[in-house]
C-alpha cells in the first residue's frame with residue numbers, strides 16, 4: 001500500500017477524472033468485448049473502430065492542411081481571448097468570435113479548472129468551440145462560413161470508451177491528429193511513457209501507438225475528453241503498454257500489464273514532449289544533439305521560454321550564474337545522483353538554493369545565456385558529481401503493486417488489455 005501510494009502522485013493532477021471514472025458505467029464498449037478475443041472477426045474490429053467516428057468530420061478546412069482538437073484547461077484570470085490565443089487561433093479569428101457576442105451566451109465568465117475544447121486548423125482558423133459550463137450545460141460556437149454562431153443548451157453527457165491507433169510518419173502529433181486523437185490524450189500518452197521513451201530522441205518512423213480513452217458526448221458530438229485508460233506504444237520494435245488503475249482508496253497510476261508502475265525515479269527528458277517541442281512542422285524545434293563523449297551533456301534545441309522540468313524529486317543546490325553555463329540550476333536527487341540545467345533564460349518562481357522540487361516541477365525556461373550559440377537546454381546527469389551519459393545507464397526503476405492490489409488490477413485492466421490486443425491485430429491487418 002505504502003508503495004502504491006507513491007504511484008498516486010504521478011497523476012494527482014487528474015484527480016477529478018478519477019471521480020468521474022469510478023461513477024461511470026463503461027459497459028458501452030466493454031460489452032462488445034464480452035466475446036473471447038479469438039472469436040472476434042475482422043468485421044467486428046471494423047465495427048469497433050467505426051464506433052469511434054464520433055469526432056465530426058473536418059469541415060471545409062483549408063485544403064491540403066489539417067486541423068486538430070485542442071483542449072485547454074481554464075486558469076484563473078483567463079478570458080475567452082487568452083484561451084483562444086493559447087489554442088493558436090489567429091487574432092483576426094478571435095476578433096470575429098468576440099464580435100459574435102460570446103458574453104451574452106455565457107462565455108464571458110469561464111470557470112477556472114473547467115476546459116474549453118476547440119477545433120483549430122494549422123492556419124489558426126477556428127472551426128468549433130465547446131464549453132461545458134456545468135455537467136448539464138453546453139455552450140457551442142460553430143463556424144458558419146466566415147461567422148460564428150453561439151448556442152447554449154441543457155444536455156446530458158454520454159460517456160463512451162474510444163479506441164484509436166496510428167503509425168508515426170513525421171511526428172507524434174501529426175500521427176495522433178491523423179488518427180483523430182485529441183491533444184490532451186496524445187500528451188498524456190507521451191507523459192505516461194516518458195520514463196521509458198525520450199520522445200525528443202527515440203521516436204522512429206513507423207512506430208505505432210494505440211490508445212483507449214474515455215470521452216463524453218452529446219448527440220454524437222465530443223464535448224470533453226476523459227481519462228486515458230490504456231495505451232500501447234511500439235517504439236523501434238519494442239512494445240510498451242500502460243494500463244490505468246484506481247485502487248479502492250482512489251489512488252491511481254499507470255502500470256505495465258505485469259503490474260509494475262510506469263513511474264520512474266528519473267524522467268527520460270527534462271523537456272516535456274508537447275505539440276510545440278515535438279518538431280511538429282518546424283525543424284527548429286528538434287533537439288540538437290552532439291556527441292556525448294566530447295560534450296559531457298545532452299543539448300535539447302528548443303525555443304527560448306520552453307519550460308524545463310525537474311527529472312526527479314530533488315533539492316536545489318544551485319540556481320544562479322556559472323561561467324559557460326549561464327543561468328544554471330543544479331538539483332540533488334537521491335544519492336549519488338544530481339542533474340544540471342544550463343543556458344536558462346530565467347528561473348521558475350521559488351527556485352533557489354535549498355528549495356525542494358518534485359519530479360516534473362517547472363524549474364526554469366530554455367534560453368541562450370552563457371556560451372550558447374542559440375537557444376537550447378544543456379542537460380547533465382551526474383553520479384557522484386561526475387557527468388555520465390544517462391542514456392547508457394541502468395537507472396533505479398519501478399516499484400510493483402503488492403499481491404492484493406495485483407489481483408484487483410488484473411481484473412480491472414483485463415478489458416482494456418483486450419482492446420489493445422484488438423487494436424494491434426487491426427493494425428497488423430491494416431498493413432497487409
Ligand SMILES: [Zn+2]
Pocket residue numbers: 295297298299377378379
Ligand atoms: Zn551543451
